[in-house]
Amino acid sequence: MNDISIVLKSLSSRRLSTIITAASVSVATALLLTMISLRTASFEAFQRGTGTTHLLVSADSSPLTAVLNGVFYANAPSNPISWAKYQEIKNAFPYDWAVPTQQGDSFRGYPVAAVGPEFFTRFEPVRGEPWQLAQGQFPSKPFEICLGSTAAAGSGLRLGQKVFLTHGSGTSREGEHAHEHAEYPFTVVGILQPSGSAHDRVLFTDLDSSWILHAQDRREREGVEGLTTLADLKDEDRKITGILLRLPTRPGRDASAAIQQQFDTLRRDTSIVVAQPAQQIDRLRSIIGNVDELFIALGVAVLLSSGISILLSMHNSMAQRRMQIALLRALGVARMRITGMILMEATLIGCAGAIGGCVLGLIGNAIASGALKARIGLVVDPTLDPRSTVIIVAGAIVLSALAGVLPAITAYRTPVADNLRPQA
Amino acid sequence: MNNAVRLENLNFDYGKDFSLSIKELSLNKGEMALISGGSGSGKSTLLWLIAGLLRAKSGSITVAGQRMDGASESAADRIRARHIGMVFQTHHLLPEFSAQDNVALALMAAGEPEKTHAARARELLNKLGIERVNVPVANLSVGQQQRVAVARAIVCKPAIVLADEPTASLDDVNASQAMDLIQQACREAGAALLCASHDRAMQSRFERVIQVDSFVRTERSQAHSGARA
Structure with a gap:
C-alpha cells in the first residue's frame, strides 16, 4: 500500500x-x-512549394494571387503573358533560369501545367531536392504528359495510358465553358516522385502541346477544318500565364543581393505582376x-x-x-x-x-x-x-x-x- | 516505564460550555479500562486528546513513553501511527478498498516497509477469521467488517487501542461478540485497551472503570452545583 x-x-x-x-x-x-x-x-x-524560384511573374491581379495561382495552382491565372514579353524579360537580365508556364487545362479536376523543359532540369520543387522520376521519363515530345505523385495516385493513370485534357479547371462552376480537347490524346510517359509540394497534384506537359490545343479552338471558331500543327501556330497562340525566375547565386547559397533590385525593375512594367514567393507566403x-x-x-x-x-x-x-x-x-x-x-x-x-x-x-x-x-x-x-x-x-x-x-x-x-x- | 499512556495535570475546554481536567490518569501496558459516562459527557474527547487529534490547553500526555503534548503535528501523527490503534463505532473502513488494503493502510501510515504490508495484513485477517481478504469490504458482512476494523487497529502492535463506542450500534449478542473480539485481539497483541462506552453493561468486562464525569465540568453541572450552593 x-x-x-x-x-x-x-x-x-x-x-x-x-x-x-x-x-x-x-x-x-x-x-x-x-x-x-x-x-x-x-x-x-507552403514554403517548400515555392522551391528555388526567386521571382514569379504573371498577369494576375496581385502578387499574392500570382503566387497562389502560379505556385499552388489555386486557380488558373486569368490573364496571359505574351511569348514576346517572356523573351523580353528573359533577355533583360542574366537570370540563372527563366521557366515559362501555362495553366488553364485540367484532367479530372487535377490542374495541368505546360512548362518549359528547364522546369524539370533546373527548377527544384524543394531546394536541394530536384525532380525525381518514380517511373518513366520527363516529357520530351509534344503530347507527352508526366504526372505528379498525388495526381498519379488519385487518377489511377499508368504509363502509356492516353488522356484527354479539359479546358478550364474541370469544376462544375464552369458549365459549358469547360470542354474536352478530344482531338488530342496525351500519353502518360512519366510519374514523379512525391516532392511534398503542391506540384504533386499537377499533370505536366510541354508548351507546344498546350498552344496547339488552344490554337485548335481558335481555328475552329474561325471555321478552319483539320488538326492544328506547330506550323499553324501564330504569335497570338503562344501565350503563357507565368514565368518562374531564378537569379544567379553563389554556390551553396539561395539568396541573391540582386533579387530586390530586379524585383523593383520588373515592377515598373505595369503590364505584369511580379512577386517574391517567400514574401507572399509570409504575408x-x-x-x-x-x-x-x-x-x-x-x-x-x-x-x-x-x-x-x-x-x-x-x-x-x-x-x-x-x-x-x-x-x-x-x-x-x-x-x-x-x-x-x-x-x-x-x-x-x-x-x-x-x-x-x-x-x-x-x-x-x-x-x-x-x-x-x-x-x-x-x-x-x-x-x-x-x-x-x-x-x-x-x-x-x-x-x-x-x-x-x-x-x-x-x-x-x-x-x-x-x-x-x-x-x- | 510500564505505562501505555499517562496523563498529568491535563486541562482542555470547548470554551465556557465544557471543560475537562485530569490530575493524573495512567494505563499500564496490557491493562484494559472502560471510560464510562453518558452521551456528550466527554468520553470521545478524552480519546481524541490521547490520540493527539485534539490539543490540550495544558498538562502532559505520554503515549508509550513519548510526549504527545507539545509535539509537532507531524510528530503526533507518527506517535499515533506507531503506538495507537483506533476502533470506531461505525468501523470507518474504506468501502472501495479490500479488507487487506484497509489493514495495510495502518501499516503504510506507520511507515512499515511496503513489501511486508500484504503478508502482514493477510496473516492477521486470516487469524481473525477473514479468508476473503481481497474482496472490497463493502461486500463483507457487518461482523466481518468489525474484524477488519479490529485488525487495522492492532496490526502495528500498538501500545494502546482506543475504542470509541465500538458496540453502540449493535444488539446485545453482537455487542458481546464484538467486545470479545476486541479484548482478545488486544490481549494477544499485548496492547492496552481504553474503551469509551455509555453502556453500563460493559463495566463487568473491565477490571477498571473510569467515570469521565469526575473529570468534566459542563454548563449543566455548573448550574446544578450553583443551585445546590
Missing part, C-alpha cells in the same frame, strides 16, 4: 467522472497540438495567422475549462471523502501527505488527459494532413512538433495540478473528530 495506490483506487472509485474529466483534457490538448503542429507544418509545406501567414490564433485561443479556453471541470469534479468528491481523509489522519497520515495525494490525483488526471491528447492529436494530424494532401496536394508532416508538444503537455499537467489546489486545501483543513463521529 502506498500513496499512488490510494490515489489510483480513489480515481477508480469515481471512474466515470475521472474518465470524462481526463477526456476533456485530452480533447483540449489534442486541439491545441493539432492546431499548432498543422500551423507550423503547413507553412513549412499569407500574417493574414491566416489571425484566424488560427483564434483557434489556438479556443483551444486554450477548452483547456482552461477542462481545468475547471477537474476542480469541480474533485471539489464535489471532497464532500464524500471527508471520512476517508479524517480516517487517514486518525491512522497517522500527515496532513501534507494527504494534500499531496489530492494534488497527485489532479496531476494524474492531467497526465492521462495529456497522453490521450497526444494520441488524439496524432490521429487528428494524420486525418488533417491526409485531407490537405488529397484536397490541395500539400504534404504536411503528420507528426507532432516536439517543442510545442512538450509545452502543451506540460501546460495541461500544470493546469490540472493547479486545479487540484483548492480541493487539496479543503482536504488539508478537514477536521478529523467531526468527520469520524457517527452521523445522526
